[in-house]
Amino acid sequence: MRYISTRGQAPVLNFEEAMLTGLASDGGLYVPETIPTMSEEEIAALAGLSYEEVAFTVMKPFIGDTFTDAEFEEIIAKAYQGFKHDARAPLVQLGPNHFLLELFHGPTLAFKDFAMQLIGQLFQAALSRSGKHVTIVGATSGDTGSAAIEAFKGLSNVDVFILFPHGRVSDVQRRQMTTPPESNVHALAVEGDFDDCQAALKEMFADHDFREGVKLAAVNSINWARVLAQVVYYFTSAVSLGAPHRKVSFTVPTGNFGDIFAGYIAKRMGLPIENLVIATNQNDILHRTMVTGAYTKEGVTPSISPSMDIQVSSNFERALFDVYDREGPAIAQLMDELKAGSFAISQGAMDRLRDTFKSGRASEEETTATIKDMFARTNEVLCPHTAVAVKVGEENLTEVPMISLSTAHPAKFPAAVEAACGVHPELPPHMADLFERDERFTVVPNDLEGLKSLIKERLA
Numbered sequence: 001m002r003y004i005s006t007r008g009q010a011p012v013l014n015f016e017e018a019m020l021t022g023l024a025s026d027g028g029l030y031v032p033e034t035i036p037t038m039s040e041e042e043i044a045a046l047a048g049l050s051y052e053e054v055a056f057t058v059m060k061p062f063i064g065d066t067f068t069d070a071e072f073e074e075i076i077a078k079a080y081q082g083f084k085h086d087a088r089a090p091l092v093q094l095g096p097n098h099f100l101l102e103l104f105h106g107p108t109l110a111f112k113d114f115a116m117q118l119i120g121q122l123f124q125a126a127l128s129r130s131g132k133h134v135t136i137v138g139a140t141s142g143d144t145g146s147a148a149i150e151a152f153k154g155l156s157n158v159d160v161f162i163l164f165p166h167g168r169v170s171d172v173q174r175r176q177m178t179t180p181p182e183s184n185v186h187a188l189a190v191e192g193d194f195d196d197c198q199a200a201l202k203e204m205f206a207d208h209d210f211r212e213g214v215k216l217a218a219v220n221s222i223n224w225a226r227v228l229a230q231v232v233y234y235f236t237s238a239v240s241l242g243a244p245h246r247k248v249s250f251t252v253p254t255g256n257f258g259d260i261f262a263g264y265i266a267k268r269m270g271l272p273i274e275n276l277v278i279a280t281n282q283n284d285i286l287h288r289t290m291v292t293g294a295y296t297k298e299g300v301t302p303s304i305s306p307s308m309d310i311q312v313s314s315n316f317e318r319a320l321f322d323v324y325d326r327e328g329p330a331i332a333q334l335m336d337e338l339k340a341g342s343f344a345i346s347q348g349a350m351d352r353l354r355d356t357f358k359s360g361r362a363s364e365e366e367t368t369a370t371i372k373d374m375f376a377r378t379n380e381v382l383c384p385h386t387a388v389a390v391k392v393g394e395e396n397l398t399e400v401p402m403i404s405l406s407t408a409h410p411a412k413f414p415a416a417v418e419a420a421c422g423v424h425p426e427l428p429p430h431m432a433d434l435f436e437r438d439e440r441f442t443v444v445p446n447d448l449e450g451l452k453s454l455i456k457e458r459l460a
C-alpha cells in the first residue's frame, strides 16, 4: 500500500513512513493511493467477531508489510486492553431508529483513545526496530492532547509536546494534560485558540531544518494512522445493526473532520452507509460550506463543546482531494487561497460532496436543550459534543437506522452537563483524584519562533 500527498508534490511513502512522517513535505496530507474494498460476504463475516478481530481485518490491507500478522495482532490487543467495556464501542438505543455509539470507554474518556492507543503501540513497535527518537508535537482543543499524553507518557524514545489553547479547554481536559509527572510530557498553554496551535504545528513541519533537527512526528489526525484506526468502529456498529444486509446512517460531531472522514473511508471500502451527517456547533464553518459552497473563515467563538471550536478543519482537505479527482495542484491552490480567508468550491466538487455528506448545526441553546431532553426521555447523560450530534441526527432521521457518535464522556464537561440537566457526571474511579494531582504546564505566547526555541531547549 502506497501513500500519496493531497498536494501532489511530496514523496510517495509506505504505511510506516507515512505514519512517522505525519504531514507531507508539501504541506498536504497523506492518503492511500487506492482504497481497498470489502465484498458483501467479507463484511457479513465480521458479524460476531471481537472488536480486535474486526480491527485486524479492516486495517490490515492499509498497513501492507509494515508488520507481520502476528505483530499487528499483538499491537491491536495491547491497544484496546485498557478499555473499560468488553465491546470497546457499544451501541445504546435512543429511540426507535436512533442509536448512540459510545466511544468514551478508553483511558481518557474520549473517542481519541481508539486511534491514539493504537498509534502509541505502532510507534513503539516501529521505533524499537529503528532505535530512533522522535519529537511528537500535537495541537489540541482538549481531547487529542490528553489521549496523546496517555499513549506516549514515559516512553524513552519519544518526547511529546502538546499545544492547547490557554483557558479554552475544560478543567478536566487541562488536568488530564498537566498532571502526568513523566518527564517526556510537555504541556504548553498557548495564548491563542486551537487554530493558532494547529497553524504553529503545520509551520513547524514546513520548517525543514526544525523538522529534521528534532525528528518531528505528528499524532493529530493529519497523521493517516489516526484516521485509519477510527474506520473500525463504523464497521463494528453497522454490522451489529445488520450491515451489509441493512444500510445505516451516521451523524458525527465534527471539528477537524477526521472522525467523519474515517466514516467516508468505511463507505468507500464498501460499508453500506446511506448518509454521513456532519454536525457542527456554533463554529459552523463546515455546515456553512455545505450550504453555500464557499469555505470562509469567520473567527471562533468559545462554546460548551470546546473540542469542536475549530475553523481550519484539516481533514476536509482529504475529502476535497477526492472530489477534485485527486488533482494535487487544485488542492494546493485552494489551500493557498485559504490563507486570505476563503476559497470557493467548484459546482462539480460540491455536487459530489453533497452526494456523500449532509450537514447541520446546533446552537448553544439547542445543545443544552438536547442534553436536558435526552436525559428526560432516555436517562442518557450526553456530553455537549455528543448532544450536537444527537440534535442534528434527530433532524436527519429516515427509515434507515441512524447512529450518532458519542465522542466523549459527560464527566469531561461537568459544568455544561450539570447546567443542562441537573446531573453532575462523576469521573470514573481511575480518574477520581484528578483534582488532587499537581499540575505542571507552561503558558507561552502564540509565537512560532518562541515555541520552536522552547522545544529545542527542552530536548537539549
Ligand SMILES: Cc1ncc(COP(=O)(O)O)c(C=O)c1O
Pocket (backbone or CB within 6 Å): 110, 111, 142, 143, 144, 221, 253, 254, 255, 256, 257, 258, 259, 260, 307, 308, 385, 386, 407, 408
Ligand atoms: C469530544 C469530541 N467530539 C468531536 C470532535 C470532533 O472530531 P473531529 O475533529 O475528528 O471532527 C472532537 C475533536 O476532535 C472531540 O474531542
Ligand SMILES: N[C@@H](CCOP(=O)(O)O)C(=O)O
Pocket (backbone or CB within 6 Å): 139, 140, 141, 142, 143, 144, 145, 219, 220, 221, 222, 255, 256, 258, 307, 308, 314
Ligand atoms: N478536537 C480535537 C482537535 C484536534 O483534532 P485532531 O483530530 O487533529 O487530533 C482535540 O480534541 O484536540
